[in-house]
Amino acid sequence: MILWKLIKQDFRNLITTPVIVTVCTIYPWLLVGSFGFIFSSLYGGKGVTSYDYYGVTMVMYLIIASITITPNTFMEKKLRQGNIRIAYAPVSKVSIYMSKIISSYLFMGISSSINMIIMNYLNLVNFGGSNFIYVLGLFMVFLLFTVTIGGAVCVILKTEELTNMILSNIASIFALLSGMFFPVDSLGEVVSKLSNLSPLKWILDLSFSVIYDNNFQNYNVIVLGLILLSIVSLIVMHVNYKPEDYI
Amino acid sequence: MESIIEVKDLKKYYKEIKAVDGLSFSLFKGEILGFLGPNGAGKSTTISILSTILKHDEGEIRFFGTDIKDNKKRIKSQLGIVPQELAIFEEISAYKNVEFFTSLYGLSGKELKNAVLEALKMVGLEDKKDSKPVTFSGGMKRRLNIACAIAHKPKILILDEPTVGIDPQSRNHILESIRKLRDNGTTIIYTTHYMEEVEEIADRVIIMDSGTKIAEGTIAELMESYKNTRIYKISIDTINKDNLKYDFLYEIEGIQKVNLNDNCFSITTIKEIENLDKIILSLIDRNIKISHITSEEGNLEMVFLKLTGKKLRD
Numbered sequence: 057m058i059l060w061k062l063i064k065q066d067f068r069n070l071i072t073t074p075v076i077v078t079v080c081t082i083y084p085w086l087l088v089g090s091f092g093f094i095f096s097s098l099y100g101g102k103g104v105t106s107y108d109y110y111g112v113t114m115v116m117y118l119i120i121a122s123i124t125i126t127p128n129t130f131m132e133k134k135l136r137q138g139n140i141r142i143a144y145a146p147v148s149k150v151s152i153y154m155s156k157i158i159s160s161y162l163f164m165g166i167s168s169s170i171n172m173i174i175m176n177y178l179n180l181v182n183f184g185g186s187n188f189i190y191v192l193g194l195f196m197v198f199l200l201f202t203v204t205i206g207g208a209v210c211v212i213l214k215t216e217e218l219t220n221m222i223l224s225n226i227a228s229i230f231a232l233l234s235g236m237f238f239p240v241d242s243l244g245e246v247v248s249k250l251s252n253l254s255p256l257k258w259i260l261d262l263s264f265s266v267i268y269d270n271n272f273q274n275y276n277v278i279v280l281g282l283i284l285l286s287i288v289s290l291i292v293m294h295v296n297y298k299p300e301d302y303i
Numbered sequence: 304m305e306s307i308i309e310v311k312d313l314k315k316y317y318k319e320i321k322a323v324d325g326l327s328f329s330l331f332k333g334e335i336l337g338f339l340g341p342n343g344a345g346k347s348t349t350i351s352i353l354s355t356i357l358k359h360d361e362g363e364i365r366f367f368g369t370d371i372k373d374n375k376k377r378i379k380s381q382l383g384i385v386p387q388e389l390a391i392f393e394e395i396s397a398y399k400n401v402e403f404f405t406s407l408y409g410l411s412g413k414e415l416k417n418a419v420l421e422a423l424k425m426v427g428l429e430d431k432k433d434s435k436p437v438t439f440s441g442g443m444k445r446r447l448n449i450a451c452a453i454a455h456k457p458k459i460l461i462l463d464e465p466t467v468g469i470d471p472q473s474r475n476h477i478l479e480s481i482r483k484l485r486d487n488g489t490t491i492i493y494t495t496h497y498m499e500e501v502e503e504i505a506d507r508v509i510i511m512d513s514g515t516k517i518a519e520g521t522i523a524e525l526m527e528s529y530k531n532t533r534i535y536k537i538s539i540d541t542i543n544k545d546n547l548k549y550d551f552l553y554e555i556e557g558i559q560k561v562n563l564n565d566n567c568f569s570i571t572t573i574k575e576i577e578n579l580d581k582i583i584l585s586l587i588d589r590n591i592k593i594s595h596i597t598s599e600e601g602n603l604e605m606v607f608l609k610l611t612g613k614k615l616r617d
Contacts, residue, residue, distance in 0.1 A: 058407060065392075065403055072394040134393050138400075141390035141451060144354055145407035146379040300357045 058147055062155030063162070066129050070163045073132070076125065079118070080167035087114040088181065091237070104182075104268070111181025112191075112263055113236040115172055119195060120227045120256065122164040123202040127210035127219045129156040136302060143299035153207065153297045157290070160203045165196055184267035191263055194279065198259055201282045204289035211296040230256045304331040307459065307490055308353070313362035315348050315514075322348040323359070324514035330459070330492060335485050337505030338494035339607065345514040346494040347387060350463045353492070354384045366459075380408055383457030383489075387464045389448050391436050397423060398432040401450050408455035422454035425483065427476050442473025449477060453484060460484060461492045466500065478504055498603045508603070512611045525606050532559070534605050535579060537568040538595035539586070551589070555581045560609065571609055574600060 070076055091114060092107035099106040129135065130153075142152060169192060175181040176188055184191045206223060213219045233240065233247075234256035241248045251257055262278055265271040308330035315323040323345045330336055338346050351357035353364065355375045364371040366378045384390075391400050401419045410418055423429045426446035436444050445465060453460060462481070466474045481504055485491055495501060501508055502522055510518040510525075518525060549568070552561045557576030562569045572578055579596075586593060599605050 061403070061406055068395065069392065137386075137388050137390045138392040140386055140388065141384070141404055142407065143356055144379065144382070144384040144386075144390075145404065146376045146409075147407055148376075300351065 059151045059155055059158075062142065062147070062151055063159045066155050066159035067163055069129065069135050069138075070125070070159060073128070076128070076163075079121070080164065080171075084114060084118055084168075084171045087117070088175070095238075107180055108182045111175050112183070112267070113260065115168060115175075116195065116198070116256070116260060116263070117231055117236050119164065119168060119199045120202055120231060121224075122160070122199065123206040123223045123227050124220050125160045125164055126156055126203045126206035127216055127223070129160055130207070130210050130302070131214075131216035131219070133216075139302060143302065149297055149299055150294065152299065153211070153293050157203055157207050157293075160206075161200060164199055164203065168195060168199065182267060187266050187270065190266050190272070190275070194259065194263060194266070194275070197279050197282045197286075200286045201289070204286040204293070208289040208292040208296070211293050211301075214301050230254050233257065234260050236260065304334075306330065307332050307367055309363070309365040310353075311363045313349070313352065313359055313364065315345075315352060315357070315359050321514050323352070326362075326511070326514070326516055328509055328516065328519060330490060331507075332490055333485065333488060334506040335481065335491040335493055335504055337501035337508040338492060338511060339496065339498065339501055339508055339603070340494075340511035341496060341611075343513070344511040346511055347463055348514075349511075350384075350386075350461055350492070350494060353461060354382060355379055380455075381458045383452035383455065383460040385449050385452045385460070385462040385465050387467065389436075389444050391444065391447055391451060393437040394435060396433050396435055397428055397439075397447050397450070400436065400447060401454050404451045405454040410455060418454045418456065422450040425453065425480050426450045427480075440470070440473070442469035442476075445469050446473060446477060446480075449480065453489075457489065459490050459492070461494075463494050464496070465493075466495070466497065474500075498607065502603055510607060510610060517610050518606070522603065525603065529606050529609055531574045532605065532609060533572055533574045533598060533600040534608060535568070535570045535572065535582065536595075536597045536599065537570065537582070537586070537593055539566050539568065540592040540594055547591075551585055552582065555585065558582075562608075569608060571605075 088107060088111050091110035092105070095106045095110070099109060130139065139152075172183055172192060172195070176183045209223055210219045213222070231237070233251045233254040235241070235251060236256070240251045258274070258278060262274055265273070266275065306329040310329070311327050313323050313326040314321070326345070326349060338349070340346050348357065352359045355371060355378055366381070369378070371378060392403075395403070398419060401422055402415060405418055405422070406415055420429065420432075423432050426449050428443065428446055428450060431439070431443065436447055439447065449462070449465060466477055469477075478500065481491060481493065493501070493505060505522065507521050508519070508525060509516055547563065549561055549563060552558055552568075552570060555578050557573040557578045558570060559573065560571040570582060583593065583596075
């Protein structure tokens with residue numbers, strides 16, 4: 057019951073933060089629209105349009121960008137003080153950090169799902185037709201990983217600025233290496249090999265395999281891997297989260 | 304009197320720094336205990352430990368006879384904390400703020416609604432219940448900060464500098480609310496570095512400096528020890544105080560203590576002995592130019608200065 061109250065409040069805090077709402081509602085359409093338009097000439101053939109490609113990659117980019125959402129619920133300046141009072145109340149520390157994780161997950165999950173459903177319904181982006189639910193499932197598991205790893209890094213570093221800086225930079229590097237924005241194979245063999253090391257590329261490749269080839273090879277392995285990494289992140293949070301660090 | 308908190312030899316270290324060093328005291332039912340001390344005295348650390356958020360390194364704390372480590376959840380449910388920083392959410396209404404935080408203490412339904420309205424009334428914000436704190440003045444936010452801490456009717460209320468930076472009207476309202484809570488049976492710990500507030504509302508005072516308790520008692524008791532004391536504050540023109548020796552002042556009859564801070568001498572002297580003329584002459588003899596002289600006697604500020612050698616807001 058207490059956990060549910062905390063989740064509701066954390067969710068309310070997220071939807072009253074204009075920057076986050078903008079990132080989740082306008083930003084995906086802006087990214088897909090602009091990248092789709094700019095690179096439309098490169099995807100002239102039948103089957104895959106630039107909007108199909110950037111629809112998938114940009115939704116995934118926003119999911120990896122949501123790595124900073126959980127730290128925001130813990131440490132954003134205007135929320136931090138209210139969080140202190142929660143720590144003074146007879147509430148377990150598990151409820152406090154789990155409410156941040158669950159509310160971040162719900163918020164980003166709902167907004168990403170709505171964007172994907174609308175893009176799919178409008179035939180703007182191909183999310184796999186009958187395989188849509190599997191693509192959505194893969195993205196939601198990936199989102200679970202990003203919100204939990206964001207929380208784990210935040211409770212270790214304990215400062216919003218440093219956490220956001222480190223996570224944003226790592227996310228951007230992985231996103232660039234994965235070829236989300238433009239193909240990196242043309243940048244040479246070294247970059248291409250590095251690209252293959254990016255876990256984002258594995259997820260991206262798997263998404264396109266499911267969408268266009270109905271190929272589910274590695275699906276279970278990647279989903280399980282992400283769930284395991286999420287559990288590890290939760291354990292790191294449990295060990296490192298101390299309410300007094302936020303006084 | 305019934306003791307509801309017992310603190311014995313409390314110690315808290317931050318690496319090499321002793322934030323609290325052997326603090327012992329009791330909190331008695333129905334009293335307002337004032338905690339006085341300058342920044343860094345250990346007040347906020349003590350408050351954080353009492354609120355069960357911060358773990359202490361050594362010593363013993365008992366709430367209603369139970370060790371603080373044994374049942375934190377039960378202890379927390381009997382505490383109301385007003386932290387120094389505003390612990391509210393600015394984007395939801397005053398009512399929603401109090402309702403949310405109070406619901407964490409297990410209140411619900413009509414009981415919750417009544418408790419929220421009562422708390423808002425107590426701090427004079429019942430008319431502003433639907434407004435968001437982002438539209439409030441600093442004083443109104445501080446009052447809301449208090450309402451969030453008292454709605455669940457805690458047995459012990461701990462306030463950490465609740466009147467910092469607010470207008471006199473809000474300050475008076477807060478002090479009046481605290482007195483009302485005490486009269487209704489709440490036991491209160493009130494930390495501040497505003498001496499006049501402690502004089503106004505505290506039944507008993509603990510003076511802390513550098514993590515230790517340096518004095519304890521009722522205001523009357525603390526003043527009694529220093530009733531025969533007067534402090535002259537003598538401002539002088541800028542000098543190189545590193546080279547200034549002022550041992551000569553101790554040769555004047557009645558002088559007990561001399562401090563020099565920011566080109567101002569604080570000279571503690573026995574009240575009955577008239578020695579101001581001698582002090583002035585001895586300074587003039589040493590070519591020290593006097594720009595201003597004031598005299599203080601019989602207040603807590605003086606007690607504090609005498610005990611610590613520094614001003615409360617240093």
